Amino acid sequence: xxxxxxxxxxxxxxxxxxxxxxxxxxxxxxxxxxxxxxxxxxxxxxxxxxxxxxxxxxxxxxxxxxxxxxx
Numbered sequence: 001x002x003x004x005x006x007x008x009x010x011x012x013x014x015x016x017x018x019x020x021x022x023x024x025x026x027x028x029x030x031x032x033x034x035x036x037x038x039x040x041x042x043x044x045x046x047x048x049x050x051x052x053x054x055x056x057x058x059x060x061x062x063x064x065x066x067x068x069x070x071x
Contacts, residue, residue, distance in 0.1 A: 007035060008035075009035060010039050011026060011027055012028055012069060012071060048070070053065070
């Protein structure tokens with residue numbers, strides 16, 4: 001329930017309200033090329049870093065962890 005029907009790319013999309021500018025920064029991938037899955041809880045830091053929770057699989061174990069992206 002609440003999960004994607006299949007693999008899909010997570011895109012970082014921003015919208016500047018005062019300037020009315022939409023920007024798709026592209027798909028987000030982990031350094032090993034895997035896609036973030038079950039993403040939720042988006043937050044933006046004062047320096048512009050974007051944080052979200054996602055599932056990460058390492059060495060055969062899956063966990064939820066905090067991920068950060070610098071646009």
